[in-house]
Amino acid sequence: MKSIFEEMGGTYSDISGYLIPNLAMPELPPLGKYGRMLKRCLKEHRPALYSSMLLTGRLDQHLAEIVDEACEERMELLTRQMAKQEGVTEVLKAADQMAWVRRMTSIHNRAEEIVLSELIYC
Numbered sequence: 001m002k003s004i005f006e007e008m009g010g011t012y013s014d015i016s017g018y019l020i021p022n023l024a025m026p027e028l029p030p031l032g033k034y035g036r037m038l039k040r041c042l043k044e045h046r047p048a049l050y051s052s053m054l055l056t057g058r059l060d061q062h063l064a065e066i067v068d069e070a071c072e073e074r075m076e077l078l079t080r081q082m083a084k085q086e087g088v089t090e091v092l093k094a095a096d097q098m099a100w101v102r103r104m105t106s107i108h109n110r111a112e113e114i115v116l117s118e119l120i121y122c
Contacts, residue, residue: 034115034119034120038067041122071120078114079111088100
């Protein structure tokens, strides 16, 4: 007689006379910077939601696919818009590299604060 696990396609390994189910976690893409930040925020400030998503197996997939992609797209968009608005161009980069780096770093930091406040902080 087959067990429910075997009927569903599961298999066992015989280890020292004990049948151990062959279980494997699905391969998930690695978490990016923003996914790890949201994961920590959920764990510290929204433990019920964190536990629910973790137990249903949706947490890492959600963080890797949705959060990281959304944050990266938003960062790229904001950086381009701010650079255009402030006149940070390739001409400035060719004329004064250090000024370009300073201004782009400032733009990047401001865009990241916007993304963190909109998408990450609980």
